[in-house]
Amino acid sequence: MLFSPSSTGSNSDHRLTMSTSLSLSSSSTSAQTQQPKKIGILIVGLGGNNGVTLLAGQIANRDKLSWESSTSTPGAGRVSAPNYTGCITQLPPRGHHGGVGYKGRYAGVDLADATQAVVSGWDIRPTPLGDALYASRILDYDLVRQVREEMNTIPIMKGLYDPTFVGESQHPTATHIVTETEAATASGKPVPSSLFANIQYLRNDIRTFIDTNNIEGHTTVIWSASVERPAEVDFRSAKQLLETILTPCDDDTTGIVADISPSICYAVAAALEGCSFVNGGSQNTLSPGMSELFEHSYRKTHEQDVLLQQFPNIAMDTPAYLLGTDFKAGQTKFKTAAVEYIRALGLTPRVIASSNHLGNNDMLNLTSKSTLEAKMRVKSNIFGPWEEDQLDHQVKVMYTPFMLDEKRDVVEYTSLGYLHSPHTMLTYTRCMDSILCVPLMIDVAVWCDYFVTKQSRSELVAKATAYLFKVPEGGAKNVDPGFHTQMQVLDTALRATMRMTTTTNPETTTNTNINGNADNTDTLTTVLQKGVTAGVITEEQAKILQNLQ
Numbered sequence: 001m002l003f004s005p006s007s008t009g010s011n012s013d014h015r016l017t018m019s020t021s022l023s024l025s026s027s028s029t030s031a032q033t034q035q036p037k038k039i040g041i042l043i044v045g046l047g048g049n050n051g052v053t054l055l056a057g058q059i060a061n062r063d064k065l066s067w068e069s070s071t072s073t074p075g076a077g078r079v080s081a082p083n084y085t086g087c088i089t090q091l092p093p094r095g096h097h098g099g100v101g102y103k104g105r106y107a108g109v110d111l112a113d114a115t116q117a118v119v120s121g122w123d124i125r126p127t128p129l130g131d132a133l134y135a136s137r138i139l140d141y142d143l144v145r146q147v148r149e150e151m152n153t154i155p156i157m158k159g160l161y162d163p164t165f166v167g168e169s170q171h172p173t174a175t176h177i178v179t180e181t182e183a184a185t186a187s188g189k190p191v192p193s194s195l196f197a198n199i200q201y202l203r204n205d206i207r208t209f210i211d212t213n214n215i216e217g218h219t220t221v222i223w224s225a226s227v228e229r230p231a232e233v234d235f236r237s238a239k240q241l242l243e244t245i246l247t248p249c250d251d252d253t254t255g256i257v258a259d260i261s262p263s264i265c266y267a268v269a270a271a272l273e274g275c276s277f278v279n280g281g282s283q284n285t286l287s288p289g290m291s292e293l294f295e296h297s298y299r300k301t302h303e304q305d306v307l308l309q310q311f312p313n314i315a316m317d318t319p320a321y322l323l324g325t326d327f328k329a330g331q332t333k334f335k336t337a338a339v340e341y342i343r344a345l346g347l348t349p350r351v352i353a354s355s356n357h358l359g360n361n362d363m364l365n366l367t368s369k370s371t372l373e374a375k376m377r378v379k380s381n382i383f384g385p386w387e388e389d390q391l392d393h394q395v396k397v398m399y400t401p402f403m404l405d406e407k408r409d410v411v412e413y414t415s416l417g418y419l420h421s422p423h424t425m426l427t428y429t430r431c432m433d434s435i436l437c438v439p440l441m442i443d444v445a446v447w448c449d450y451f452v453t454k455q456s457r458s459e460l461v462a463k464a465t466a467y468l469f470k471v472p473e474g475g476a477k478n479v480d481p482g483f484h485t486q487m488q489v490l491d492t493a494l495r496a497t498m499r500m501t502t503t504t505n506p507e508t509t510t511n512t513n514i515n516g517n518a519d520n521t522d523t524l525t526t527v528l529q530k531g532v533t534a535g536v537i538t539e540e541q542a543k544i545l546q547n548l549q
């Protein structure tokens with residue numbers, strides 16, 4: 001039995017968590033003497049297309065399933081095996097020059113094994129997860145057939161719901177929700193406000209998940225729920241954020257009830273539990289006040305801070321990161337690589353006319369004006385830091401139900417070249433939306449765990465993971481939007497964390513060249529990495545040599 005319901009907590013019947021460690025030890029080899037660390041992934045919107053695709057992939061990888069696929073590979077025919085294609089934390093480097101993945105790329109950068117991850121989450125829809133996967137038509141039926149029954153047994157934690165924040169199309173299915181009474185009674189004593197009660201309820205969910213599953217790695221809460229309309233708040237400080245949460249609605253002297261979205265509540269709960277929070281949607285969950293709350297140094301002031309003291313048992317022994325906004329999964333990612341290329345050629349980008357259409361539930365939710373505005377804000381804002389003043393960038397999205405999750409995107413790039421002569425490129429992409437997005441969800445959880453083990457500062461982590469987001473915010477605000485530049489920053493950050501393990505002054509080494517500049521101080525590390533990649537020495541030998549430095 002690989003999934004087991006948790007047995008503690010206020011609403012334990014809603015939980016089922018996934019631990020693949022059991023399956024690995026049962027098909028054991030000598031390599032399993034040391035159990036790899038389990039990280040936690042908590043998905044808000046577990047029953048959505050991303051959530052169920054991620055779960056199906058976990059089961060397929062855990063059980064090493066094979067299935068008849070719609071595509072064929074020469075020599076292998078139409079039978080597919082699970083993989084982590086697209087997850088750069090799970091793939092080893094490939095080819096003469098290395099590149100590609102980060103698994104084993106650098107001695108000292110030990111990344112968690114995604115198959116060991118324990119996955120759970122919330123949804124406001126009660127649809128059993130296997131049935132939701134079947135309805136989504138994302139994966140080959142022969143695979144869905146094999147995972148559906150098990151997925152249908154996985155409990156879904158009740159979601160926190162405010163109908164004013166999601167599109168009307170989502171209202172009829174929102175029946176699996178935390179009630180006011182449930183939230184108010186979760187703490188077992190009177191609570192100052194309903195927002196406080198909701199947050200305590202979610203904290204309880206998170207804590208139960210971690211305790212029941214003995215998660216020894218880091219847990220990351222990922223917003224993969226429907227896009228919300230923007231909340232009419234902008235917290236400049238953690239104090240302002242906490243004061244708002246603690247203010248009872250009927251005591252509000254202004255008469256205005258704070259417009260706090262469910263995603264803000266999930267994020268606060270994650271911070272207080274020492275978990276990272278990733279905003280994969282396009283709403284304004286992130287704010288300077290929220291960033292401050294995630295700062296390890298701020299949470300450590302618990303004893304002195306009268307506001308923080310109102311929240312019992314705050315996790316203070318670990319960093320936690322606040323990352324976002326909106327996963328840069330497909331069209332936008334390519335745009336930031338294509339425009340980076342155009343600029344690198346010295347051309348002047350003038351018109352980018354971009355359209356995409358698909359028919360999944362995410363797009364249905366965006367048929368509401370308020371949620372669409374949130375999406376368009378981030379979609380059209382991606383080139384900001386390049387200050388290409390003459391650039392006319394337009395984006396259109398269409399809801400076409402027949403297409404389900406299989407997104408089509410078309411982008412025409414027109415630039416001016418030598419002697420004002422135009423240069424035009426056209427790209428057309430087709431891919432299941434969730435196949436683009438799920439690898440980012442896995443990678444971000446693995447990166448958060450890795451950087452926590454290195455006690456990395458939040459700004460470094462935000463910059464290192466900026467490549468995952470359409471509009472990097474928090475510590476990554478206004479970074480270079482170029483995809484390859486952002487990947488280089490990730491690489492530089494990883495090498496900086498490696499130096500931290502071999503030097504005595506982490507504070508001075510952490511920030512080195514985080515902006516992606518070339519770095520000549522880690523020659524030994526580079527040589528060792530090359531040795532590992534070329535197969536001249538093992539990773540173990542590289543570690544030993546590095547420690548001799």
Ligand SMILES: NC(=O)c1ccc[n+]([C@@H]2O[C@H](COP(=O)([O-])OP(=O)(O)OC[C@H]3O[C@@H](n4cnc5c(N)ncnc54)[C@H](O)[C@@H]3O)[C@@H](O)[C@H]2O)c1
Nearest residue numbers: 045048049050123124159224225226227281361362433437
């Ligand atoms: N798939 C991609 O390529 C991609 C790329 C970038 C961003 N995103 C974002 O990821 C998110 C998920 O995408 P999807 O295709 O899985 O969407 P989806 O509509 O299939 O799933 C969203 C799920 O969230 C649930 N939900 C809504 N509000 C909730 C709440 N308050 N608490 C708990 N659950 C809630 C819904 O019931 C639904 O099951 C969306 O915000 C989308 O914009 C997706």
